[in-house]
Amino acid sequence: MATELAIFGGPRTIGQQPPHFRWPRITERESAAVLRQLNDTISIYGDTGIFGDFERSFAEFHGRKFALLFNSGTSALHACYFGLELSQGDEVICPTYTFFATVTPLLQTGARPVFVDADPNGNIDPLEVERAITPRTKAIVVTHMWGFPASMDEIRSIAEKHGLRIVEDCSHAHGAKFQSKIVGTFGETAAWSLQGAKTVTGGEGGIMLTDNERVFQNALLLGHYNTRCKKSIPKESPLHKYALTGFGLKLRAHPLAIAIAMEQFRQLEVFLAQRQRAAAILTAAFTKYEFFNLPRPNGNYPSWYAFIALYDSKKTGVSRECLVRALHAEGLVEVDVPSSTCPLHDLPLFTSPPTELFSGQESIAVIPKSGEWKAVEYFRQAIKLPVWSFADEEPMVTKYAEGICKVADGIKLLAEIC
Numbered sequence: 001m002a003t004e005l006a007i008f009g010g011p012r013t014i015g016q017q018p019p020h021f022r023w024p025r026i027t028e029r030e031s032a033a034v035l036r037q038l039n040d041t042i043s044i045y046g047d048t049g050i051f052g053d054f055e056r057s058f059a060e061f062h063g064r065k066f067a068l069l070f071n072s073g074t075s076a077l078h079a080c081y082f083g084l085e086l087s088q089g090d091e092v093i094c095p096t097y098t099f100f101a102t103v104t105p106l107l108q109t110g111a112r113p114v115f116v117d118a119d120p121n122g123n124i125d126p127l128e129v130e131r132a133i134t135p136r137t138k139a140i141v142v143t144h145m146w147g148f149p150a151s152m153d154e155i156r157s158i159a160e161k162h163g164l165r166i167v168e169d170c171s172h173a174h175g176a177k178f179q180s181k182i183v184g185t186f187g188e189t190a191a192w193s194l195q196g197a198k199t200v201t202g203g204e205g206g207i208m209l210t211d212n213e214r215v216f217q218n219a220l221l222l223g224h225y226n227t228r229c230k231k232s233i234p235k236e237s238p239l240h241k242y243a244l245t246g247f248g249l250k251l252r253a254h255p256l257a258i259a260i261a262m263e264q265f266r267q268l269e270v271f272l273a274q275r276q277r278a279a280a281i282l283t284a285a286f287t288k289y290e291f292f293n294l295p296r297p298n299g300n301y302p303s304w305y306a307f308i309a310l311y312d313s314k315k316t317g318v319s320r321e322c323l324v325r326a327l328h329a330e331g332l333v334e335v336d337v338p339s340s341t342c343p344l345h346d347l348p349l350f351t352s353p354p355t356e357l358f359s360g361q362e363s364i365a366v367i368p369k370s371g372e373w374k375a376v377e378y379f380r381q382a383i384k385l386p387v388w389s390f391a392d393e394e395p396m397v398t399k400y401a402e403g404i405c406k407v408a409d410g411i412k413l414l415a416e417i418c
């Protein structure tokens, strides 16, 4: 007979005290890098030192011309939109299912987000993108959700057909590849967060890449001034005269953060390889059960920012919350239900914005669809697990896989208490 579920008083699968997942791992290399930086300088005015090192290696890794660090991914996204010269009257097609900071900085330009539904992987659906295009549409924003690359071939051909620009939010997808091409290289511009939970992290930070010099110069002037702008904006550029003052914001990164991020970036491919192994262990557990659906890699190389399993409670009669309670009782406390990363189209900022603050924008968002959203169903079904990045954590991944199978094997029994 199978062991009794912990929720009914049986033994827990994992007795070890949480946390079972720690990210990032701060080792001697990060500590040494921070100390080195501390003794060198803690404010960088130009593109020298650790800023130059990080920007050059990040640009080179992606084969792009211009890189610009920021104090956050949100700022880097703001700079992408500002760089494209979006303004009032423009529409930008955005995924409804993404972290809200993909879209919120767009509001600063006056352009309107047009929310579009998700495909089965949770990524913006190319068919819905095409439907949402109007004569005012200027750009399409893509987030590679949870590290799964969006359908960039289709999105690119739609963009080409309609003369639209693409912005990629790669904050979940450092180093992920669509087919064999790295994400962040498909659009006019792309942004990455370097925040504490992200795959390349400095605690806080962000970076944008582009090949378009004008986009780069606009972005530079949005968040930087003086030394950096004077150096990077040639005298012949019509924008050079603004180099002293910039355009009004200061969004510069902190050198200590970038010193950490540099060490993390050097290890990116090692982390990603280990995540593939962890994800394979979890995948093998979940795919045994017909009431779980997993996003499909479709021949791409996901970065496995998180592991998402879609749970169909209609097939079991057991609610998702009850399933999660049973998993927690087994000691799988890192199993989570995504909450703040949710469909955006019915958030107050977009449905009832403070018009006195966003003056002149007749309404903030366009929500071209009523009725059922696939993104909402995805959100309702999703459970989320961490994806471990270190070989010495593999036994823990295996324990999680065991706990999942134990609860899934006993799912019918949960019906009594749910």
Ligand SMILES: *Cc1c(COP(=O)(O)O)cnc(C)c1O
Pocket (backbone or CB within 6 Å): 071, 072, 073, 074, 075, 098, 099, 101, 102, 143, 169, 171, 172, 193, 194, 195, 204, 205, 206
């Ligand atoms: C983290 C994140 C952001 C925002 O980045 P910050 O560095 O926290 O400002 C934007 N988009 C997505 C998809 C993210 O995950």
